[in-house]
Amino acid sequence: MSSGKPTGADDGRGDKRFETLSVTYGEEPDLSGGVGDVTSPIHLASTYAVDGIDMDTALEDLDPDEDEFLYTRLSNPTRHAVEKRVAALEGGDHAMAFASGTSAIVSTVMAAVEPGDHVVAFEDLYGGTNTMLKELFRDKLNVAVDFVDATDPEEVRAAATDETALLWMETPTNPLLRLCDIEEMAAIADECDALLGVDNTFMGPYFQRPLELGADVVVHSTTKYINGHSDSLGGVAVLSDDDYAQEIGFLQQVGMGNVMAPFDAYMVLRGMKTLPLRMRQHETNAAEVAAYLESHDRVAAVRYPGLESHPQHDLADDQMDGHGGVLSFELDGGLDAVEHFVAALDEFTLAVSLGGVESLIEHPASMTHSPLPAEERAELGITDGLLRVSVGVEHPKDLLADLERGFEAVADAASNGESATDEATETAVGDD
Ligand SMILES: Cc1ncc(COP(=O)(O)O)c(C=O)c1O
Structure with missing residues (x-):
């Protein structure tokens, strides 16, 4: 690559x-x-x-x-x-x-x-940028901002006016890994x-x-x-x-x-100094993790531009030299399953941010994207069952074994009829 x-x-x-x-x-x-x-x-x-x-x-x-x-x-x-x-x-x-x-x-x-x-901006931006555009530029500095689905260039074209001074894009987006066609945006x-400004943080x-x-x-x-x-x-x-x-x-x-x-x-x-080496390993590991998750019956959907199932896989191949190290997936069972899953992980640390050598997992609905109102999250497709993973450079087999631990914890909880929320309440009561 x-x-x-x-x-x-x-x-x-x-x-x-x-x-x-x-x-x-x-x-x-x-x-x-x-x-x-x-x-x-x-x-x-x-x-x-x-x-x-x-x-x-x-x-x-x-x-x-x-x-x-x-x-x-x-x-x-x-x-x-x-x-x-x-x-x-x-x-x-x-x-x-x-x-x-x-x-x-x-x-x-x-x-x-x-x-x-x-300004015309991609609707699916990093939460902090979304809030900045609304609460600083729109509300305080009198700059109109329209958020659109930039996977479709015609939506961007339709939103642009004579007053449009800037198109602001991320590709792939955070956390849904949607792409926009940079050449089309430039046109x-x-x-x-x-x-045209592009936040290139996810790919580097x-x-x-x-x-x-x-x-x-x-x-x-x-x-x-x-x-x-x-x-x-x-x-x-x-x-x-x-x-x-x-x-x-x-x-x-x-x-x-x-x-x-x-x-x-x-x-x-x-x-x-090690950027190319790290990026190659992040990508190799992310591809293995994505394939594993896609084959798992407790996963409803995996979003990774390197998967053929990604709706913009061809565009990814056209405009990128690789597919990166970030992916997101939808766990069956919603918030309850998510809580059991992340609690069982050893290698993936529950933390925001991405791009470091260590693997991280985060829950956009309660972490990076919690400032967005629930209805807006729902419209964007940021559900309570969505998890975003920044795949590190550890041995991929250890990462897969860790995810397996997470799925087993979800299965055990389901067969015992447990709810993670009940457990948390019991612990809190016990601590008192
Ligand atoms: C795509 C993207 N752009 C910008 C930022 C903001 O960067 P910083 O936290 O360094 O201010 C983040 C942070 O997560 C991000 O994911």
Whole structure:
């Protein structure tokens, strides 16, 4: 599944391939003034010594590639290395690293719209983005937002108006793994003179590069696959348009001052070195887990773009170089079965988030998507029996054995006529 593609031709990237850029790009050893560290040191300084008074150099003329730094909020060597590498991996000219994926999204959207504008968004977005679009952009900043089923490009086209400034998409979506056709979305954005933003957190640049398919900007929560070890929070925006990049950079450094901290930047740089290796293993394991779940008679449905039963499997093959490590499935028996199932698991930790080397399982209705009203969840298909899995890089046989434990617990509870809710009540009473 290696992309094997060169990802850009400027800035010393040459025709280096993804795997090579992942390891070294942006942190080449410095023998001129430094000691030749083969990995970047963590530059913690908040401010930098200046070589005398200079009335001729403006702030924007400082060039981090020439080691010109003034103040860490504006630019920092460790963060700059992350920005260079992510830009190279996504095939963009500019990248800005933020304190979280959420701050990357809010700055990217804010730089694209103004009051009175209109946004068309996929209805099936990460819960936090959905809430941000409604409660910040729509309710406070007077930006109209329409949520549509973007699996059908005609729904997006029908929602777009002369005021539409931005199409905002995730593909695959969270938690239902629905896809939108990025090239089609880019065509619609062109028709209405809008920008197309894609949250590429679920696939990462190893499996999907939306800029190559016509998107104007890509964002990531680096908290997920790009860092990959569930130990750092961050986000990035990547794009090639100079003016739009300047607007986002203004919000990152001045308008909001919302930057990735040096220690997190160091962790992300380190995590990216193994991104291709991890992604390959995540995918191998997820494919095994998906096939196992699909064959299980207690599972009503499995959603994974790598399965032929996925309604958009062909589109997945067209626009992605792999199918990723996240899937969701519908357990028969609803909430009661879910409670017994997750309580019996050892390898899969019940936790939100995804993209780390360890396997996680989460219950969207009570966790990531609990801020959405129950009727909205029901309309989207986020039922009480739905579980989302982020498949880690452990041995797949251990993962399957763990899931088997979960199914056995559900079967035992059913044959004993137990309800997990009754048990929880008994425990609570017992604790008193
Ligand atoms: C697809 C997606 N985008 C954005 C975010 C937000 O990222 P962060 O938690 O780093 O702010 C998440 C978090 O789960 C996510 O799943």
